[in-house]
Amino acid sequence: MARRLPPLRSLRAFEAAARHLSFARAADELHVTPAAISQQIKLLEGHLGLALFKRGPQLSLTEGAATALPLVSESFDLMERAVERLRQGRDHGPLVVSSSPAFAARWLIPRMGRFQDRHPDIELRLSASIRLVDFATEDVDLAIRYGAGRYPGMHVERLKAEEVVPVACPQMAERLGGVADLLTVPLLHNTAMDWDVTFPTWPAWLTNAGVTVPPGLSPRRFDDFNLVLQAVLAGLGAALVWRTLVAEEICAGRLVPLFPAQPLVNAYHLVCPPRHLDNPKVAAFRAWVLEEAAD
Numbered sequence: 001m002a003r004r005l006p007p008l009r010s011l012r013a014f015e016a017a018a019r020h021l022s023f024a025r026a027a028d029e030l031h032v033t034p035a036a037i038s039q040q041i042k043l044l045e046g047h048l049g050l051a052l053f054k055r056g057p058q059l060s061l062t063e064g065a066a067t068a069l070p071l072v073s074e075s076f077d078l079m080e081r082a083v084e085r086l087r088q089g090r091d092h093g094p095l096v097v098s099s100s101p102a103f104a105a106r107w108l109i110p111r112m113g114r115f116q117d118r119h120p121d122i123e124l125r126l127s128a129s130i131r132l133v134d135f136a137t138e139d140v141d142l143a144i145r146y147g148a149g150r151y152p153g154m155h156v157e158r159l160k161a162e163e164v165v166p167v168a169c170p171q172m173a174e175r176l177g178g179v180a181d182l183l184t185v186p187l188l189h190n191t192a193m194d195w196d197v198t199f200p201t202w203p204a205w206l207t208n209a210g211v212t213v214p215p216g217l218s219p220r221r222f223d224d225f226n227l228v229l230q231a232v233l234a235g236l237g238a239a240l241v242w243r244t245l246v247a248e249e250i251c252a253g254r255l256v257p258l259f260p261a262q263p264l265v266n267a268y269h270l271v272c273p274p275r276h277l278d279n280p281k282v283a284a285f286r287a288w289v290l291e292e293a294a295d
Contacts, residue, residue, distance in 0.1 A: 006047045013040035014052060015076055018069045021059050029152045031132040080136065094123040095281040099144040101128040102225040103268070106245040108144075115288050122281050130192070135273050141282050143271045144289075147196075155277060157270040157286075160244065160293040163261035164200060167246060168238040173256035176238075179209045182258070186237030189219035190228045198265040205240060209259070244268075268293075 005011075016026035016037070023034045023041075030037070045052055052065040061069065099108060104126045115124060127133075133143045135154075149156050168176070172185055183206075193199045203213045220237060222228045225245065232239045233254060242264075249255040270289070276282050 006044050007040075010040045010044035010047070011072060012076070013037045014044050014065075015069070015072045017041060017059075018052070018061055018065060019073065021061070023059070028150070031134075031151070083136070094125045095142075095285055096125045096127055096140045097142050097144065097285065098127040098129060098133045098140045100130050100146065102242075102245055103144060103146070104128040105226070106248070110248070111292050114292070115285070118288060119284050122284060124285070133271075135276075141272065141276055141279060142285060144268055145271050146268050147266050149267065149269045151269075151271050153273070154271050155274045157290075159268040159270050159289065161267045162264045163243040164205075164240050164264055165243045165246075165261035166205070166238055166240050166258040167232055167250070167255045168258055169233055169235045170253065170256055172235055172238065173258060176258060179206070179259060180211050182206065182238060183211070183214065183217075187217075187219040188228050188231055188237040188239040189221050190225055190239070190241075191221050191223045192225060196266060200240060200262075202240065 012030065013026065013036075016029050017023050020026050020029070023037045027034045027037050041052060050064065051062055054060045054062060097108075105128070108126060112124060115122075127140060132145070133140045144159060145151075146162070149158060166182070168185070176182065176185065187202045189202060200208070202219045203217055206213050220231075222231060225241070228239050228241065229246065229249075231237060232241075233249070238258060243250075243257075243261045246255055250257055270286060272282065277286070
């Protein structure tokens with residue numbers, strides 16, 4: 001018989017919001033926005049045809065929701081145990097690591113050979129995405145994420161610090177002397193970093209360097225790190241980039257750091273559910289990648 005259940009995503013939002021009595025804390029736990037939690041609650045209330053929360057100065061549950069919450073929480077616990085039972089056979093499968101496309105291509109892949117030499121029995125697969133992983137529903141063992149490192153309920157370990165550095169191709173760099181000379185060349189901006197308020201924009205960086213920024217300064221915009229990098233290599237302008245991701249080009253002389261790099265507040269982190277640390281493949285990758293990052 002077909003089960004007439006509400007959408008699982010809406011139930012997860014309800015369970016987290018009801019347990020915390022807070023849409024904001026539920027959003028932090030599920031790595032979404034409070035607005036997304038609110039939308040899922042509204043969908044669930046519409047599906048059920050009744051209210052689940054008493055909205056006021058302080059969020060509270062209706063009587064029916066309070067009665068149902070322990071059963072819903074227990075159901076998710078049972079589903080999590082069932083999924084773990086299904087995944088027990090994955091000890092013999094590949095190790096799946098999620099990271100952003102840029103970090104995977106420019107830092108992980110050049111080092112993968114050393115991991116395979118040390119662990120020839122482990123098949124390492126990379127899942128490249130900027131989207132946060134849902135470990136409860138996705139076949140991912142470990143993630144590497146850039147940010148503040150706040151992932152509630154997860155094991156989080158700082159992997160590598162990052163710096164921002166202005167770079168240009170050698171031909172353009174030869175034309176630049178002082179910092180103010182940057183205003184004489186096209187400036188490139190990666191809009192994919194707009195979410196990170198700690199990553200400086202060109203106006204903020206120039207101002208911090210003592211340069212008076214002219215009104216109407218409008219850097220050329222790209223929505224992907226690799227596009228910005230290729231544009232700089234092609235001589236289309238100068239860009240502020242993560243030093244870790246252009247280290248190879250700087251060492252080879254294809255890019256020139258125009259001025260000293262500056263440390264960023266955010267960093268790269270290893271992220272996974274605590275139970276994944278018991279997996280020998282995860283333990284092997286963790287030890288290896290921490291060693292690589294320390295070099």
